[in-house]
Amino acid sequence: ILNVEQSPQSLHVQEGDSTNFTCSFPSSNFYALHWYRWETAKSPEALFVMTLNGDEKKKGRISATLNTKEGYSYLYIKGSQPEDSATYLCAFPTSYDKVIFGPGTSLSVIP
Amino acid sequence: DVKVTQSSRYLVKRTGEKVFLECVQDMDHENMFWYRQDPGLGLRLIYFSYDVKMKEKGDIPEGYSVSREKKERFSLILESASTNQTSMYLCASSFGTGTEAFFGQGTRLTVV
Numbered sequence: 001i002l003n004v005e006q007s008p009q010s011l012h013v014q015e016g017d018s019t020n021f022t023c024s025f026p027s028s029n030f031y032a033l034h035w036y037r038w039e040t041a042k043s044p045e046a047l048f049v050m051t052l053n054g055d056e057k058k059k060g061r062i063s064a065t066l067n068t069k070e071g072y073s074y075l076y077i078k079g080s081q082p083e084d085s086a087t088y089l090c091a092f093p094t095s096y097d098k099v100i101f102g103p104g105t106s107l108s109v110i111p
Numbered sequence: 112d113v114k115v116t117q118s119s120r121y122l123v124k125r126t127g128e129k130v131f132l133e134c135v136q137d138m139d140h141e142n143m144f145w146y147r148q149d150p151g152l153g154l155r156l157i158y159f160s161y162d163v164k165m166k167e168k169g170d171i172p173e174g175y176s177v178s179r180e181k182k183e184r185f186s187l188i189l190e191s192a193s194t195n196q197t198s199m200y201l202c203a204s205s206f207g208t209g210t211e212a213f214f215g216q217g218t219r220l221t222v223v
Contacts, residue, residue: 032209043115043201044154046211089154093209098167099144103153 002026004092006102013080014110020076021105023090027071034091035064035075038104044089047075080109114138117202117215124222130189132218134202142205143185144212145169145177147198154201160185192222 005024013019025033032051038044048057053068061078077084087104094100118133136143142161146154146169156169158177166177174196178186185204189196199219203212 034211036212043214043216044212045214049209049211051209091212098156098159098169099203099205099212100156100170101146101154103151 002092002094002100004090004100004102006088006090006105008105009103010106010108012108012110015081017080017109018076018078019080019107020074021088021107023073023075023102025071025073025090025092025102027069029094030068031093033066033068033073034093034099035073036089036091038087038089040086047088077107080107082109082111085109115202115204115213115215117200117218119218120216122218122220124189124192124220126193126222128189128192128222130192130220130222132187132189132200132202132220134185134187134204134215135183136185136204136213137183138204138206138213139182140204140206140213141182142207142212143179144203144205145175145185145187146201146203147171148201148217149198157187157200189220192220194222196220197222 035047036044048064050066055066066073087106089104090102092100115136144159145157160179176188202215205212
């Protein structure tokens with residue numbers, strides 16, 4: 001079974017703090033790396049699809065970087081807001097279209 | 112907007128019942144997936160399908176089967192429901208390898 005790991009498992013930050021979390025994935029047979037945000041009572045929604053080593057993506061206060069050679073991606077949130085509270089999942093598509101998810105990082109932003 | 116629709120939000124079934132969870136997507140996606148989500152374990156892949164009538168086992172297929180007779184519909188079947196299959200089940204679809212997945216709203220299944 002391919003392993004996709006995320007750290008930390010959970011995080012509590014104050015409103016306005018910046019934060020980051022890590023996704024580790026197998027560095028061989030790389031197709032893409034996805035980040036999803038999963039808010040309570042909603043479906044997971046894609047934040048970023050990253051495909052190239054050195055990729056940096058940004059959406060508002062959230063950004064992500066990718067290192068395919070060493071098998072990790074960072075997600076950064078600048079100036080966290082309560083609405084950023086969610087579980088952040090990374091996902092690793094493999095050959096044969098199988099998509100493996102990490103266990104997620106649960107972020108709580110305290111007002 | 113892409114829509115992935117699961118037939119039920121909540122289900123309660125008895126041990127030993129045969130249970131069908133239905134998922135329909137409206138974007139002509141090739142790939143469809145069934146995951147279950149349990150506290151502390153994240154999303155675990157049960158089965159996926161990359162084409163009509165094609166299916167592949169995921170990481171935890173035991174006790175489940177699937178059916179994909181039409182491109183837009185992917186059904187998850189619990190042959191004989193057991194209490195350890197109480198979970199949140201999520202269906203997803205994607206266009207192809209490496210592309211983002213779109214998720215349904217989830218079905219919370221309780222087996223009593």
